[in-house]
Amino acid sequence: MATEDPAGLEDRELRGSDGETEIQIRTDRELCIGAGMCTLTAPEVFDQDSEDGLVLLLRTRLPRTAPDSEAAxxxxxxxxxEAISIG
Structure with missing residues (x-):
């Protein structure tokens, strides 16, 4: 399975422990070409694999109102x- 959805929550509205809604971030390493725009734009959320240069997802969920959410x-x-999807 190429798309990362570790919690299996693709179609549910997510809520953090404080009740705030969250976004779910998914990546598809099979689509990734290693351009690095994600890492430059949202370094708290994305990194690049030192072996193949493909996207690494550092955070799968973020509060909707977090600054990192907008960056994601x-x-x-x-x-x-188009290897990143946000729901």
């Missing part, structure tokens, strides 16, 4: 391979 959305929009 920006990174998804900038990904030339």
């Amino acid at each position: 959305h920006d990174a998804a929009g900038l990904c030339p391979a």
Whole structure:
């Protein structure tokens, strides 16, 4: 399975321990071309594998209002391979 959805929560609204809604971040390493836009845009959320240069997901969930949440959305929009999805 290429898409990372470790918690299996793709279609549910997520809530953190404080009740705030969260976004779910998923990546597809099979689509990733290693451009690194995600890492540059949201380094607290994404990294690149030192072996193959492909995306590594550091955080799968973020509060909707967190600054990193906006950066993750920006990174998804900038990904030339469309390998990042946010729900």
